[in-house]
Amino acid sequence: MGEIHGKGPIALEGIIAETQLRKRNPEKVQANILKVALAEFAAKGLSGARIDEIAEKTKTSKRMIYYYFGDKLGLYQTVLEEAYREVREAENALELDHLQPVDAMVKLVAFTFDHHVSHPDFIRLVMIENIHQAENLAQLESIQKLNNAAIEELEKLCRRGTKLGQFREDLDPLMLHWQISAFSFFNVSNQPTFSNLFGDALYQPNGQKQLRQNCINMILRFVLLPENSNEQKNELGAENDKS
Amino acid sequence: MGEIHGKGPIALEGIIAETQLRKRNPEKVQANILKVALAEFAAKGLSGARIDEIAEKTKTSKRMIYYYFGDKLGLYQTVLEEAYREVREAENALELDHLQPVDAMVKLVAFTFDHHVSHPDFIRLVMIENIHQAENLAQLESIQKLNNAAIEELEKLCRRGTKLGQFREDLDPLMLHWQISAFSFFNVSNQPTFSNLFGDALYQPNGQKQLRQNCINMILRFVLLPENSNEQKNELGAENDKS
Amino acid sequence: MGEIHGKGPIALEGIIAETQLRKRNPEKVQANILKVALAEFAAKGLSGARIDEIAEKTKTSKRMIYYYFGDKLGLYQTVLEEAYREVREAENALELDHLQPVDAMVKLVAFTFDHHVSHPDFIRLVMIENIHQAENLAQLESIQKLNNAAIEELEKLCRRGTKLGQFREDLDPLMLHWQISAFSFFNVSNQPTFSNLFGDALYQPNGQKQLRQNCINMILRFVLLPENSNEQKNELGAENDKS
Amino acid sequence: MGEIHGKGPIALEGIIAETQLRKRNPEKVQANILKVALAEFAAKGLSGARIDEIAEKTKTSKRMIYYYFGDKLGLYQTVLEEAYREVREAENALELDHLQPVDAMVKLVAFTFDHHVSHPDFIRLVMIENIHQAENLAQLESIQKLNNAAIEELEKLCRRGTKLGQFREDLDPLMLHWQISAFSFFNVSNQPTFSNLFGDALYQPNGQKQLRQNCINMILRFVLLPENSNEQKNELGAENDKS
């Protein structure tokens, strides 16, 4: 990814490019360190990751890690911060306002599910934070603000659905977010142990497809008023088969 | 830490008394080590936990850990094995056969939810295993057998419910187990980060009560045939309020 | 520390203003560095002082330290040289020739005592040099010349006192200088340990007053011929009380 | 000192002896570390000394330094503590009670002077402590007690001399101790810089002999009542010549 070693016919250009890349480009150096560090921390945890190993996989040296991030914890916290920021920015890019409430809810759950699947390193980082009682996350002020947006978006959606007589009136956006997250997060976080203990059928393409659809269905049945739920039952149930 | 910085006279009498107190009781010594080790691994992860610290909190010495468990990984694997065994044994003690399918399902979900809440160290151990791609769990043959029982129990229950015309016919016990686990596991595993980002309302007594009830409801609505679901809608919905 | 952990926008205006404030004034820049370096070396020793920390407390940058002084040792030696020069210049400004020998001697001892008290950083620098076996001092040719003046001044004074029949004939100016220095130097150099072990009574205003007077008395009794010493005994003794 | 390498005809015995010396002898291992560390700290200061270098000069390994002393500061503090203890114990072994006050005072000053000369590493350690504002010394409770004994001994002596009409009545034992210490300490501590600046005449055998005698004389003239001082003046003065 973005590596340069010997993939063009003219070697000299590659050398020049690499030289320019490596030297005097603080942003890229930091980004490169963070990318490597994210993978290492996600794979081995905070105390399991080794600064030496991170440095080795980097285009720069161990010294620069300390130059830019102070110490191991500083590096970890920056990695955590960037990971959250990236994920939240993608979430905020979701445009739900112009969709019908039901469609918007389907899109939200589907996106959340898929987004977790496509960011396993972020999931693992969050697991690590949970093992550490979120004490590092608690120190990142910049993150706290980002998350309210997600709840507010959901609240807007609930209100719209309720006003149209489609959603129940007693919905709690926070709990809804919790429920959507539980499915999406667990799906990625516990894949290794679940597969090991019960086989990986649910983690094959077809299994994931059903899992995803059932999550959407469960959330929909939860938010919809019974009468609306009935109208859609065939449609919803149809996707639950194992075909 | 088993290290000496400074020195002091040795209380000979104390040593004799202590020796007599625990004279040659291998099982208790091992159980004591495992209890301490579980807490340490759960709190700090595999590489974060320190043999010295575990030994210090033990009634015995560091040498005994190596004597009984070989090395750090051996200790961790034994801890993991015991934790799984204990949890699964409790699950298997659930008597569901004499209950109506719906009641049995409610009891199963409620028990799973509560059981996770009351075994946070186990949850954390599973998180750690997931970070390590379940590679240690994979080496424990004794565990693999235990889990099929859980699925089989659930399968029996589904079949009974379906035969009575209450449950849908296309239920997949494995997926059902996944769904129940997702709620129950996430509830404990992600409490630190979720509370930090969104406040701890859902982790206050009242919040937990609602969360638990909604999980039961969601599972029920998922397994019940629509016509049965409708019959119960008032009852189910009633518990969703925030009172 | 010249290192970056985190980043922030750069206040361009501030930089321009500051640049104009100290536009090209090498002497002041060097003097500023030396002042800061003296304090740092005196406080933490040669190996204990940090170039980064010195640079940070300076109005200029780390690079300038290397530009002007070559390396850490060069900076230290320059600091040492300047400190000696400043102290010796003050000593040489003492006008003793127009005073009676006894008065001149009193003034010399009193001045030396006070001068040490008011230059604690210099004292500490000399202590550091002594720990390093004076190997840096030995490389500063400029300093060697300065000190003979002090001994010559003292020799002149001794000769005058002896010629007038007040001082003993066998006085050795070098030893006299040693004795005066011993009191004056030890008073400052060993204050921390002495106070810690024996209380700080002697380092309170009254204690210092007595200490100073007793030093003067001891030197006087040493240089004066016994018959002169007797004449002054009441006067001298009177100042030894603890009032 | 106590080394074994190849100084006996039978090599095998040496090997056995060395083996027994190196293995399982905690006291000797610690003593060996402390001896080496004292020399290193005295030569290079707290931050200048290197744990690696200390370990290398030791019969054991770097790891054992941390095993017994925790960290660098712990090692330094233990070195400091042992150095003070050793020096104070020698001082307390002085038997002054059976001597005439004047003889006792002469013996005390002479001993103090010589004792400092023969413990240069201790002196350097004290200098280092003074540069560090005695902050490590302040943490050693065991040392504080030892020093009162020295002052009390001196107080007893002063009282005896005063009672016999030989010493002045207004003597302050603490100040007397300060004065004796000033000479004795400065003589060792400032030898490098003093020799460098003024030549080493005073540090040649003859110079030291005079210096020592003059210190005794100055202290005696200070404590003796003038009439007694006069009686002894010839005797005292006689030793001040440069022969």
Place this chain on the structure above:
DNA sequence: GATGAATGAGTGTTCATTCAT
């Protein structure tokens, strides 16, 4: 079975110094 002593390979971190602009 049980204990304190001992160890080597690593692990995070810091230092004075130099480079590119």
Place this chain on the structure above:
DNA sequence: GATGAATGAACACTCATTCAT
């Protein structure tokens, strides 16, 4: 003259593990 970026060698310290008794 002046600045932020970059560096390698060293540094203090820790780890799981084994030895001798």
